[in-house]
Amino acid sequence: MRPTGHHVGVEEVLTGGNVADRVVRVGATVRKPALVQTAGVEAVLTHLADFDGSPRTLGRDEQGRHVLEFIPGALADTLPPFSLDELARIGRLIRELHDAMESFQPPPGTVWDAVVPDPAGGDLICHNDLAPWNLVRDGERWVFIDWDNAGPASRLWDLGYAAHGFVPFVARGNVDVDGPRLRALADGYGLDPEQRRAFPAQIAAHTRGMYDLLVHGHRTGEQPWARLYAEGHADHWGPTAEYIEAHHDAWVTALLSDHSHSELP
Template identity: 75%
Template sequence: MSEDMEEVLTGGNVAAEVVRVGATVRKPSLAQTAGVEAVLTHLADFEGAPRTLGRDERGRHVLEYVPGAVADTMPAFSLDELRRVGRLIRELHDAMESFQAPPDIAWQTLVPEPSGGDLIGHNDLAPWNLIRDGQRWVFIDWDNAGPSTRLWDLGYAATAFVPFAAGGDVEVDGPRLRALADGYGLNLEQRLAFPAQIAARTSGAHELLVRGHRTGEQPWARLYAEGHADYWGPAAAYIKKHHDTWIAALIANYPSS
């Protein structure tokens, strides 16, 4: 590809046209872009995030282009791969503990954590936002970064990576959830609280789509029309129904249980 040729990239929902130019990605500047830049600057030594490279002559946010395959185009994750995802998210959260947000940052907080959040999280940790480039795994699309908590951010990842869905098999999903939690290193208190947080975060995603349908707010109205709420609502119900099963899977043979 020529260094000045623009290739339109697909898959994002928040920003308008996103393009690749050589070894970079260019995204329109949004209200939350300054916050995203601050987060990615802070994460410069974290291999699981793309580098932020400033703005171009059109004011677009310039980021490192990460080659590789989007994880949702690949076979379902093995238990070992789920543990690796958990470790990667733990490393991200540990790195963000020392982040000091600049004043007057406008975050794109779509599904706010009920207690307000004490950590700036990615808030869209999912296979469709994970690029696997050999040994490097990178989370992209940081436009929804904002106040969160460890369990709130990880809860969305659990629904997406296990994945949870209506009609799922608890005998399969329980061990997969356990692998993610073990990779992250959840303690006993966190394991006991985790299933309720997953259910609440999944319900929040459904409510966001329903609200977009009612108000016309994009891209949520479009995603609702495309049937995404038909996944998130029943998935939340499935997670809630089997709360005790998830607890049992998370604490079985746990050292402090």
């Protein structure tokens, strides 16, 4: 979410999200309307209280809104592309998140709202929207925000979406550039050889899933996907999925080449 101004004690509307309506900042807090999945998000963030890469959850306000820690700093999508070292750091941060969530037990009756659910299922509760537009860099602290799409998935499904945004993959990209960048992310995470072989297909499937979601929204009028389709977002996701799919073997080669020298944790 992008702040439009700064007045402590005054509600300032934050922009940039697609799930919750009227998200505001009040001093050092963010207030979001409660959704069906909010109780689950609160449980996740409470579980992650010792993980520095997520905001603190601070209960509900008098209007019933979810109150969260406001993270100052710059959104990563407003900054230059990450270096290889920074991509490795993102990989390590996501690995720490996934490891922390292994012990999470959702409260009974929890409702999730993942945008593109993992078609293979999965029992790890993941962020499901790990992307530069949801990463705030506050000095040495890097924090993933906007957890409304949290839900069951797998490590590779969640990491695959992150690869799309952080490499970043675009239509007609440069394999010679993108391969080493993908490798840096995977090395930071510490993927084993079997995971490295499976990873490119997961990136492609998640990217293709986003395109299919936008097309479905266009056909049915479901929001916000119909609006995003009209704004041209499908023009990115479809051709990008084709690019990732077309170079599957190149990604596997980049991920596995000289694997004995990779930076595994």
